Amino acid sequence: MNAQTLPLRSIHWPSTVDWWPLAVGWWGVIALLLCGLIFAGVFLNCWWQRRGQRVRIEARQSFVLKQVAEIKKQFHTEHNPALACAALSCLLRQLCLQYFPRVEFASLHGTPWLEFLQSKHPWTGSLSLLATLTYQTHGTASSQEINRLLSDAEDWMMAVMVQYD
Secondary structure, three states: OOOOOOOOOOOOOOOOOOOOOOOHHHHHHHHHHHHHHHHHHHHHHHHHHHHHHHHHHHHHHHHHHHHHHHHHHHHHHHOOHHHHHHHHHHHHHHHHHHHOOHHHHOOOOOHHHHHHHHHHOOOOOOOHHHHHHOOOOOOOOOHHHHHHHHHHHHHHHHHHHHHHO
16 A cells, blocks of 8 residues: 555644643642641741740849849848838739739739739748738848738749749
8 A cells, every 4th residue: 555545644742731720739739738838837936926925924033033132132231121011012013914914913912912912822831921021111020920911922922933834
């Protein structure tokens, strides 16, 4: 047979493969990538917020520790227990402003103030010294009592910051 007489057509090359519309597999890959990005964003956001909260707690704790150390230093230089108790009561009120509504404690003093402190977190030591010496010009208390009161107050403030943050 003669090649010229055969009814053959010329060679047709297949058309080029277009990139759009995408195949089903690529849509799956895109969906997985989007889910991964959303998950990573949510995870990073939660981590960042926890980190920020941890930094704020550490800053408050550092502030409280510095203030208590300052009160101790002032007491040891001036030997005025009433001044130390007044400064401690002021520090306790500043801390309470951070965690509790002002109307709960702003007008309290004396025994109701101490009951408020007890209601928020149990106080391990004696609070009576804080109530009696806070409003006196020159109180009488031993250095041991004041140091114990300051360390108990420090423990109480740290516990409140951990509990309410």
